[in-house]
Amino acid sequence: MERKVKALAFFLSFSAAGLLAAAAKSVQLELVAGTEQTQTFYIDAKHLRADSSSFRLTGADGSEVAFSFDLRYAPPADADRHFFNGRFVPKPNGYHSKWSAPASQEAFAHPGWLSFKKQPGVERYTLTYTTGTPDTVRPRPNATLRPWWIELMHDPQLHDPELLSFRKGTLSQLPDGGVEISHSFRWHADAYIADPRLKGRRLIAVLRSAGLNGFFSVPFYNPLIPRTNAINGYFKTPPGAPTDLCVEGRVANRSGDLFRGPYGFMNVRPVQEVGQVHALYLQSPPEEIPITVKLNSRLYHLGDRLRITTDGLGHELLHPVGPGIARVERWEPKECTIVASLKTPDGKAVKTFTGEVFRLEGVSPGFYRLEVALQSRRAIPETIVTKTFAVEIQNGPVWTLQE
Numbered sequence: 001m002e003r004k005v006k007a008l009a010f011f012l013s014f015s016a017a018g019l020l021a022a023a024a025k026s027v028q029l030e031l032v033a034g035t036e037q038t039q040t041f042y043i044d045a046k047h048l049r050a051d052s053s054s055f056r057l058t059g060a061d062g063s064e065v066a067f068s069f070d071l072r073y074a075p076p077a078d079a080d081r082h083f084f085n086g087r088f089v090p091k092p093n094g095y096h097s098k099w100s101a102p103a104s105q106e107a108f109a110h111p112g113w114l115s116f117k118k119q120p121g122v123e124r125y126t127l128t129y130t131t132g133t134p135d136t137v138r139p140r141p142n143a144t145l146r147p148w149w150i151e152l153m154h155d156p157q158l159h160d161p162e163l164l165s166f167r168k169g170t171l172s173q174l175p176d177g178g179v180e181i182s183h184s185f186r187w188h189a190d191a192y193i194a195d196p197r198l199k200g201r202r203l204i205a206v207l208r209s210a211g212l213n214g215f216f217s218v219p220f221y222n223p224l225i226p227r228t229n230a231i232n233g234y235f236k237t238p239p240g241a242p243t244d245l246c247v248e249g250r251v252a253n254r255s256g257d258l259f260r261g262p263y264g265f266m267n268v269r270p271v272q273e274v275g276q277v278h279a280l281y282l283q284s285p286p287e288e289i290p291i292t293v294k295l296n297s298r299l300y301h302l303g304d305r306l307r308i309t310t311d312g313l314g315h316e317l318l319h320p321v322g323p324g325i326a327r328v329e330r331w332e333p334k335e336c337t338i339v340a341s342l343k344t345p346d347g348k349a350v351k352t353f354t355g356e357v358f359r360l361e362g363v364s365p366g367f368y369r370l371e372v373a374l375q376s377r378r379a380i381p382e383t384i385v386t387k388t389f390a391v392e393i394q395n396g397p398v399w400t401l402q403e
Helices: 002-023
Strands: 026-032 038-043 050-058 068-073 098-102 109-117 124-131 164-166 171-173 179-181 185-188 202-210 212-221 229-237 243-250 263-270 275-283 292-295 299-301 305-311 317-322 325-329 336-343 349-354 357-359 366-376 383-394
Touching: 026 038, 026 325, 050 109, 068 202, 068 275, 098 229, 179 263, 202 212, 202 229, 212 275, 229 243, 263 275, 292 366, 292 383, 305 336, 305 366
Parallel strands: 299 383
Antiparallel strands: 026 124, 038 109, 038 325, 050 124, 068 109, 098 243, 164 185, 171 179, 179 275, 185 263, 202 243, 202 275, 212 229, 212 263, 292 305, 305 357, 317 325, 336 349, 336 366, 366 383
16 A cells, blocks of 8 residues: 555656646747947846746857846836825825835746847847746846946845944844844945946835834935935835835936935844844836827828827837837837828728828828838837827818808
């Protein structure tokens, strides 16, 4: 009987391993490069079930391309930025636009940014990976290959006390990074990567701590609340398991220095005798506002000029290019063409137009669909955005002269 039980257990274990192996599959994603020397894509590895340890990036000739795979810091995808805890949340100002969650949930760490150096003349790249489980998604950082805004702290996990200012005897190092404190401390300005390109950009800070009550700040100028810092995150974290606090702000676009002062504060008091600060991650991601096309009206007379406008061109944006994939991109107006097709309700094309403005001539009055596509003029064409508008065309008034 015992031998049968052992045999059954072995069979079940072998069968489970076989099912897991069968469930895993190899996937290839084509990545079309943009114009920047450092290419950055957001690969939603958890959504794609991508095992990041299996990542392999190759160029058009199949040669290996070195890359960095880093965490993206952001509020949860389903976070409502406008209504939170029963109150309206204003524009991200470094005070009220904040969220917290147990660190074990990794609620604000999203794997992640895939970045690499573009090879001369190579526009297409292939990312190959094996599917896995959420536990197989881990960063693979390479600071020499990623853009400057991925990590704005020289020592995010507080390994180097030389970058901190504190009262003697109030701060000690934790074995795996971070510090234990019994009094407030400050980050020196040298702890931050103060790149001038930060001006006007978003700022995401994620603080991991336990057993503290107070606030922390990032001392760049704040454009929304004058005479204060870009990030001012008030929080209270219980002792024990650490808690993450995510704060979203913006850096002022002003002349002069980025810093309001030489220090970033950690003005806190321990809930008990001591508390811990495990990490401070600081990132300046691109905007997530999509490129859009707009129509000047939905009702026209024959002979009217129809005008299509765009919004979002000329700015660094996170541009979706496929399910679970987006590219950090800046589309310039000169790189784009508007193509519009006027169709009947049953889909029959009546007229096609190119450009931002055209006159409605040679068509019958009635109801139509105007399908608009914003297309790129690059070597590898892309459809940047599409939208369909319902329009009505009328004969217009008939004017007569009265004697």
